[in-house]
Amino acid sequence: MHVRFALAVAIVGCLASVPAMADFRAEFAVVKGGQSAEMPGMSRLELGGNKMRMDADNVSMLFDTGSGKMVALMHDKHQYMDMQKIVETASAAMAQANAALANLPPEQRAMIEQRMGGKIPGMGAKMDVSVTPTGVRDRVGNYNCEVYRTQVGGEHMEDVCLANVSDAGISGADQATLRRAFEEMKTITEKMSNGMFHSPLNAMPADKFPVRMTRFDNGKVAQVVELKSLTTGGVSAGDFAIPAGYSEADMGSLRRH
Secondary structure, X not given: OOHHHOOOOOOOOOHHHOOOOOOEEEEXXXXXXXXXXXXXXXXXXXXXXXXXXXXXXXXXXXXXOOOOEEEEEEOOOOEEEEHHHHHHHHHHHHHHHHHHHHOOOHHHHHHHHHHOOOOOOOOOOOEOEEEEEEEEEEEEOOEEEEEEEEEEOOEEEEEEEEEEOOOOOOOHHHHHHHHHHHHHHHHHHHHHOOOOEOOHHHHOOOOEEEEEEEEEEOOEXXXXXXXXXXXXXXXXXXXXXOOOOOEEOOHHHHHHO
């Protein structure tokens, strides 16, 4: 899962206790570096009721914060993935791999550990992920924001300029949906990594919203994505449904693509 999707807030309260949703749609655009399958930039974040959708290139992530269900749509293949099933399959495969490694002679195991940098899933150290404020303040469109830096394994991966959600005009009810959706995303991410990945969500400040995302490659700016518009109301329920004609992808098809 891309680090850019892990831009959010910690969970607070219960959705049942908040008022009716206002619904909103945030549109983003790549303003530098272009967009490709290898470097997708977020193009839309949408809320409707207790559901959320995030788009990046040919992939859309659908979240139902009432049921906890998460689905990934792959539009170029007309397929979808139930992320809970993916997690269960990945966990089973990880357990089998760990069992096989445990039965290897010490010298073979040492060689594999060396090739993997000593980070065999479930057996090695967790990947170090940090999200820290840089102290830099900026303005994107109509929004004042503060820059936070994401580093993975000591490598500078991304800078995100975060505005206050209240300044962005996002209602308290929609803020709660955002928190819930990203909390579920964090849980899924850590399960898929079998405990090897420290989610950056743990270090993200509460009640913030991304208005600029700057991705780095070998220390140089590779892509910049900015918020272009944020509107409330008029969100279609169909945006949060699996489109007609989409079939469920299996793990075999995922390995081939």
